[in-house]
């Protein structure tokens with residue numbers, strides 16, 4: 001029954017398991033010419049910080065894992081909701097870690113975020129300055145002949161996290177669009193089109209693509225590397241694994257919801273909480289910190305609390321007081337306040 005699961009949520013890196021994913025449905029097939037030589041950077045410290053350093057353990061329940069796999073099979077974004085601290089953002093890192101898909105592309109959304117900033121940025125001012133320096137013959141960079149300074153357009157275009165995720169790599173990249181509910185009203189609608197088509201244009205490059213030697217231009221990516229873009233268009237090959245998170249601060253339009261797999265994460269309790277504690281503090285840490293785990297689980301009077309509070313309490317009390325001492329419980333209680341302003 002569980003054989004179809006490509007992502008198993010057991011935290012063991014399984015390089016190559018993503019290649020077992022069957023072909024996409026016809027309506028989610030994208031035909032970008034694959035970029036063979038783009039070196040995807042390894043998973044970075046942002047993921048280690050969230051997942052912990054010890055061998056990770058199963059943190060998600062069976063239904064969650066099935067929904068995640070449904071999104072992988074259907075090449076659809078995941079829209080993850082849940083209380084603060086329920087593990088929404090960390091899910092993207094867990095996917096990249098287990099499926100060995102390299103660095104997570106992170107796009108944090110705020111009210112001013114526009115679609116274009118996720119796709120690419122063009123620094124026209126820097127290019128103008130460099131061109132002026134080049135004409136004046138006085139170089140700002142020691143050892144560089146100002147007259148020969150490279151002011152080609154591609155040097156001044158940097159792809160954003162979404163723009164980089166849509167580069168035509170053979171294996172999907174993991175993209176975290178964090179806190180989409182903080183965006184202004186237009187962003188979810190603007191995203192729809194890009195996620196439906198799996199491609200976007202860079203008009204600055206489209207305009208010059210008929211000039212000699214300008215059809216393919218190298219641009220900077222969100223990874224800080226260079227990638228070629230042909231005719232000013234980027235079209236994906238493997239659709240990225242997109243995790244969009246929301247704290248439910250507002251409703252999303254129905255057309256977006258229809259195109260996502262919706263996943264609600266409950267706050268971690270019981271086995272999931274024990275797994276999380278062990279991921280950060282080592283095997284058996286859930287047992288040695290039983291007093292705090294129990295306090296966290298039973299003392300919240302039904303009000304949700306983020307798992308970070310338990311992790312913080314274990315870390316801090318470990319330095320200041322022995323297990324089961326009143327001082328330890330006191331400190332832990334202080335850190336484990338409710339997020340509801342009306343409650344203690």
Ligand SMILES: Nc1ncnc2c1ncn2[C@@H]1O[C@H](COP(=O)(O)OP(=O)(O)OP(=O)(O)O)[C@@H](O)[C@H]1O
Nearest residue numbers: 050051059084085086087088089090276279307308
């Ligand atoms: N799979 C996991 N393994 C280890 N630790 C985890 C895992 N999932 C979540 N955590 C830990 O739980 C805490 C909360 O997770 P996370 O920040 O992902 O929650 P969130 O739902 O995104 O919260 P918010 O809505 O406030 O952004 C973090 O400290 C993280 O390290």
Ligand SMILES: [Mg+2]
Nearest residue numbers: 088089090245
């Ligand atoms: Mg988060």
